[in-house]
Amino acid sequence: MNKIEAKNVNVFYGEKQALFDINMDIQEKQVTALIGPSGCGKSTFLRCLNRMNDVIDICKVEGEIKINDYNINQKGTDVVRLREKIGMVFQKPNPFPKTLYENISYGPEIHGMAQSKDELDQIVEDSLKKAALWNEVKDRLNEPGTGLSGGQQQRLCIARAISVKPEVILMDEPCSALDPIATAQIEELIDELKKEHTIVIVTHSMSQAARVSQQTGFFHLGKLIEVGSTDKIFKNPDQQQTQDYITGRFG
Amino acid sequence: MINREEFLNKRYKSEKRFQFYGKSAIVLALLFLAVFLFKIFSTGYTAFQKTWITIPINYDPEFMYLDADQKPSIQDLEDSEYFDVGIESFAALDQNANEDQITDIKRMFAFIFEEEIKYHILSNPDDFGKIVEVKLTASDDLDQVFKGNYPRELPEERRRVTDYQLKIFDKLNAEGKVESNFNFSFFTNADSREAELAGIASSFMGSLFSILVCLAVSFPVALLAAIYLEEFAPKNRLTDFIEVNINNLAAVPSIVFGLLGLGVLLAVFGLPRSTPLVGGITLSLMTLPTIIIAARASLKAVPPSIREAALAMGASRMQTTLHHTVPLSLPGTLSGTIIGLAQALGETAPLILIGMVAFVNTIPGSPMDPAASLPVQIYIWAESAERGFVEKVSACIMVLLIFLVLMNLAAQMIRHKFEKKWN
Numbered sequence: 001m002n003k004i005e006a007k008n009v010n011v012f013y014g015e016k017q018a019l020f021d022i023n024m025d026i027q028e029k030q031v032t033a034l035i036g037p038s039g040c041g042k043s044t045f046l047r048c049l050n051r052m053n054d055v056i057d058i059c060k061v062e063g064e065i066k067i068n069d070y071n072i073n074q075k076g077t078d079v080v081r082l083r084e085k086i087g088m089v090f091q092k093p094n095p096f097p098k099t100l101y102e103n104i105s106y107g108p109e110i111h112g113m114a115q116s117k118d119e120l121d122q123i124v125e126d127s128l129k130k131a132a133l134w135n136e137v138k139d140r141l142n143e144p145g146t147g148l149s150g151g152q153q154q155r156l157c158i159a160r161a162i163s164v165k166p167e168v169i170l171m172d173e174p175c176s177a178l179d180p181i182a183t184a185q186i187e188e189l190i191d192e193l194k195k196e197h198t199i200v201i202v203t204h205s206m207s208q209a210a211r212v213s214q215q216t217g218f219f220h221l222g223k224l225i226e227v228g229s230t231d232k233i234f235k236n237p238d239q240q241q242t243q244d245y246i247t248g249r250f251g
Numbered sequence: 252m253i254n255r256e257e258f259l260n261k262r263y264k265s266e267k268r269f270q271f272y273g274k275s276a277i278v279l280a281l282l283f284l285a286v287f288l289f290k291i292f293s294t295g296y297t298a299f300q301k302t303w304i305t306i307p308i309n310y311d312p313e314f315m316y317l318d319a320d321q322k323p324s325i326q327d328l329e330d331s332e333y334f335d336v337g338i339e340s341f342a343a344l345d346q347n348a349n350e351d352q353i354t355d356i357k358r359m360f361a362f363i364f365e366e367e368i369k370y371h372i373l374s375n376p377d378d379f380g381k382i383v384e385v386k387l388t389a390s391d392d393l394d395q396v397f398k399g400n401y402p403r404e405l406p407e408e409r410r411r412v413t414d415y416q417l418k419i420f421d422k423l424n425a426e427g428k429v430e431s432n433f434n435f436s437f438f439t440n441a442d443s444r445e446a447e448l449a450g451i452a453s454s455f456m457g458s459l460f461s462i463l464v465c466l467a468v469s470f471p472v473a474l475l476a477a478i479y480l481e482e483f484a485p486k487n488r489l490t491d492f493i494e495v496n497i498n499n500l501a502a503v504p505s506i507v508f509g510l511l512g513l514g515v516l517l518a519v520f521g522l523p524r525s526t527p528l529v530g531g532i533t534l535s536l537m538t539l540p541t542i543i544i545a546a547r548a549s550l551k552a553v554p555p556s557i558r559e560a561a562l563a564m565g566a567s568r569m570q571t572t573l574h575h576t577v578p579l580s581l582p583g584t585l586s587g588t589i590i591g592l593a594q595a596l597g598e599t600a601p602l603i604l605i606g607m608v609a610f611v612n613t614i615p616g617s618p619m620d621p622a623a624s625l626p627v628q629i630y631i632w633a634e635s636a637e638r639g640f641v642e643k644v645s646a647c648i649m650v651l652l653i654f655l656v657l658m659n660l661a662a663q664m665i666r667h668k669f670e671k672k673w674n
Contacts, residue, residue, distance in 0.1 A: 050563065052559065052562065052563060055558075055559070055562060057485060057486055080565050080566075080567055081565070082565075083562065083563055083564065083565035084565040087563065087564075088559075088563035090556060090559060090560070090563075092556060094554075094556035094557060094559065094560045095560075096557065096560060096561070096575060097557070097579065106561075106564060106566075106574075107564045107565065110564070110565065110566055110570055110574075111565060157560070160560075160564065161563075161564075164564070164565065
């Protein structure tokens with residue numbers, strides 16, 4: 001089932017066009033990987049999905065992006081509600097310089113999701129458990145989130161993202177700043193999360209895309225060259241360019 | 252062919268020379284500072300001491316126009332005259348003194364001797380009719396003589412102190428009747444034409460009220476302006492223009508703001524002149540750009556990743572700004588604010604224009620009362636011819652410098668204590 005449908009998406013940074021006519025469907029409760037060389041537009045596309053490009057003054061997005069059959073680019077879309085439904089994890093772990101507890105409770109608080117302190121405590125605990133961080137931090141919830149190791153910080157950011165129970169989680173190269181052990185932990189976590197969430201992940205590592213995703217889209221120079229099941233893309237791609245990139249001949 | 256050994260030596264030597272230049276520059280700067288501080292301290296420290304002369308005061312009922320047979324009530328003592336008590340007691344210091352000489356003796360004391368004599372009898376009513384020793388404030392000239400600041404070797408006609416006064420003074424001094432104590436009145440009195448009575452209370456309170464008004468006006472305005480410009484305003488020609496003008500505003504000579512205060516606050520709005528209210532608003536025009544620039548710089552220093560994190564959680568732009576960006580930028584903003592206030596505290600020119608240079612001998616109780624300010628007080632005293640004011644100028648500078656150092660320390664502390672580290 002399609003969770004997200006992008007139709008004829010064009011993105012411009014001022015005069016420069018960054019994405020050309022992207023058409024892509026993203027399946028519900030699956031992991032979709034976006035791969036491609038640096039500057040190919042995969043992160044730009046990811047940021048279209050929760051309208052984070054709005055933050056950039058000169059950025060202009062055209063086309064239709066339907067999530068649950070609702071076009072998020074239409075006028076009057078409430079981006080606050082949208083981002084509640086679509087969480088995001090960034091390349092560099094960016095916990096708030098507040099306590100661990102406050103990092104997780106922030107989202108539920110601003111969206112009014114908890115009726116009482118107990119309920120909020122429960123959300124914090126559940127989110128940390130789902131992010132496989134609970135056991136490591138349960139005794140120091142009042143310490144600053146910035147005091148954790150890089151991998152722990154990234155899992156904290158994932159816990160923060162899932163605290164508002166989003167339908168979709170966007171991940172922008174979530175492991176590129178982490179060591180291999182922390183990366184493995186995050187990948188395991190992604191596998192777990194896809195039971196309840198639709199996940200779109202941008203990654204530089206083709207082995208990671210092959211390991212975690214069911215669908216893969218290959219971007220090059222702002223165009224979506226090929227999209228399909230991860231098996232097919234890695235074993236038997238339709239396009240020569242995809243084949244070249246997968247086998248490391250360029251990129 | 253270059254001799255590489257020699258070439259290397261040359262490089263080392265030039266590096267050493269360069270370091271030497273740097274060190275000399277620092278030594279020179281410290282030397283200037285040391286000379287400056289030494290000069291101020293050595294002239295000023297005596298102002299914190301005040302000279303008192305103890306003489307027998309004759310509380311004779313006759314001089315007080317009271318009935319000798321009857322013990323007077325406190326109210327009687329309150330209403331009584333003490334000028335004659337003083338004059339008769341002065342005359343008793345030298346049995347052979349003629350009228351001129353008695354006047355000379357009277358001038359050895361501060362003109363408030365009547366008050367001091369009255370104060371003593373009011374607190375010791377039992378001394379009525381007795382001759383008791385009372386401590387009186389010495390005149391500023393004798394104060395300077397006692398502190399060794401007065402050139403006694405000058406010929407008499409060029410001195411404000413007569414030979415006769417010096418004779419009486421030396422006699423009293425030899426008897427151990429002259430002493431100097433900590434000068435509390437320097438901190439509790441307002442300005443006075445008499446150097447021995449002049450204090451900084453009025454100007455200190457004036458300065459304090461001025462910077463409080465300045466803070467209350469400029470901080471909220473500057474913070475809102477900075478937040479809007481940095482976080483919300485689109486980047487276009489208009490905002491560029493505004494930014495350039497804010498930077499220009501910071502470079503406008505302060506006297507221009509004084510003219511603005513005079514022309515607008517006093518002339519158009521009719522606010523009371525010489526008051527810290529007007530002074531503070533005028534100074535806030537000066538601190539506004541400083542705080543805006545500091546606040547924008549510290550907002551800019553908050554990593555964009557924090558904003559993205561909050562936005563991606565579904566926070567609105569205002570929530571992102573108020574919950575995350577502004578709290579993180581506050582330490583920088585606050586220390587910038589204190590630096591701006593410290594500049595305002597040392598500002599003289601605009602205050603002179605709005606009338607805070609007036610002679611104010613009352614201590615202001617609110618920002619609406621006329622007051623002087625510390626730097627203007629320095630200016631007023633520095634203009635006075637009397638020798639007694641010389642040390643006061645330096646003492647006032649010391650107080651102002653201590654005030655400034657404390658403010659800068661506070662700025663440093665806020666920065667160190669509350670600055671959050673991220674990654």
